Amino acid sequence: MNKTSERTARKTVLSGIQPTGEVHLGNYLGALRQWVHMQDEYECFYSIVDLHAILGEDDPADLPARTLDMAISILAVGVDPERCTLFVQSDVPEHVELAWLFNTVAPVGDLERMTQYKDKSKRYESIPVGLLNYPVLQAADILIYRADAVPVGDDQRQHLELTRDIARKWNARYGEYFPEPEAIIPEVGRIKGLDGKAKMSKSLGNTVSILADEEGVWESIRRAVTDPQRVRRDDPGRPEVCNVFSLHQLVTDASLIPDIEEQCRAGTRGCVDCKRILADSLVREFAPFRERAEHLRTHPAEVRGVLEAGADRARDVARETLAEARSRMGIKWRSAL
Ligand code: TRP
Numbered sequence: 458m459n460k461t462s463e464r465t466a467r468k469t470v471l472s473g474i475q476p477t478g479e480v481h482l483g484n485y486l487g488a489l490r491q492w493v494h495m496q497d498e499y500e501c502f503y504s505i506v507d508l509h510a511i512l513g514e515d516d517p518a519d520l521p522a523r524t525l526d527m528a529i530s531i532l533a534v535g536v537d538p539e540r541c542t543l544f545v546q547s548d549v550p551e552h553v554e555l556a557w558l559f560n561t562v563a564p565v566g567d568l569e570r571m572t573q574y575k576d577k578s579k580r581y582e583s584i585p586v587g588l589l590n591y592p593v594l595q596a597a598d599i600l601i602y603r604a605d606a607v608p609v610g611d612d613q614r615q616h617l618e619l620t621r622d623i624a625r626k627w628n629a630r631y632g633e634y635f636p637e638p639e640a641i642i643p644e645v646g647r648i649k650g651l652d653g654k655a656k657m658s659k660s661l662g663n664t665v666s667i668l669a670d671e672e673g674v675w676e677s678i679r680r681a682v683t684d685p686q687r688v689r690r691d692d693p694g695r696p697e698v699c700n701v702f703s704l705h706q707l708v709t710d711a712s713l714i715p716d717i718e719e720q721c722r723a724g725t726r727g728c729v730d731c732k733r734i735l736a737d738s739l740v741r742e743f744a745p746f747r748e749r750a751e752h753l754r755t756h757p758a759e760v761r762g763v764l765e766a767g768a769d770r771a772r773d774v775a776r777e778t779l780a781e782a783r784s785r786m787g788i789k790w791r792s793a794l
């Protein structure tokens with residue numbers, strides 16, 4: 458396959474995901490499902506962003522395992538290394554150098570206005586500069602592949618805006634080169650946790666792993682919060698306020714949705730039965746993931762091979778971009794002598 462000619466034919470996508478280890482339903486519906494769907498239409502670069510992850514408080518000893526587990530999950534959901542480039546961010550150190558070059562144009566004021574920064578910085582007595590610069594590295598992740606589009610969750614909209622600003626400022630100063638990438642936000646909106654309140658997250662225990670078996674899925678779904686006004690089994694329910702119903706709309710066969718809605722409103726189907734249907738849908742969706750993950754877990758060399766080949770491919774493009782950016786910024790004394 459000739460990757461160079463492909464670059465001109467298709468638009469380029471980059472996305473990144475933190476190596477949290479276990480992938481849950483929220484990650485899947487909010488991002489990974491999109492990754493799978495975009496593989497043929499775009500030239501895709503998918504990165505496990507370990508250099509971003511080290512800003513968290515997690516034990517460094519666990520990071521390698523979390524990185525590999527994340528790779529296994531990404532491959533398990535159907536991201537196909539034959540059709541995209543999957544790599545670990547730190548394997549392509551060019552990202553970091555480009556981030557430094559961007560630091561020279563990124564305005565501190567804009568970085569200080571990022572909501573994620575404002576939230577997270579509250580947790581520190583002394584704020585690390587990396588927390589402020591986080592979106593600059595993210596901009597480098599994206600622009601080093603001159604990506605046109607970035608599939609991300611709604612919470613990353615602001616970082617994408619900043620990426621475009623950085624591209625614009627850099628281009629204004631050094632000549633038109635970087636595209637201003639668009640955010641592609643899935644229509645699913647914010648995916649609420651099974652508690653019906655907070656965003657899905659593993660640490661809040663309000664989600665379900667995409668590698669859960671039938672029992673594990675039911676264990677989580679069984680406890681999901683539904684319409685609080687439905688107390689007795691035959692009380693009429695309100696699907697529009699029920700998170701179980703929102704999830705049905707995302708994973709249950711579309712032909713079943715009208716019945717689920719009607720029977721809820723009429724009070725003819727109880728919430729437990731309704732949740733059984735949801736659990737079935739999830740088990741069906743997850744089944745191939747579990748099988749592939751099982752295979753990969755017993756063949757770690759395959760995973761390693763995929764990530765190494767991915768890094769090689771990513772580095773080819775990253776080097777080219779970095780060389781151009783350096784040159785336009787005057788970092789080329791060797792050729793000047
Ligand atoms: N900040 C993103 C998140 O927390 C992860 C990320 C890092 C990313 N670099 C990226 C996402 C580049 C998209 C593109 O989800």
Ligand code: SF4
Pocket residue numbers: 683684687694695696699700701702717720721722726727728729731732
């Ligand atoms: Fe929600 Fe289903 Fe119960 Fe209706 S029947 S409130 S949609 S869980």
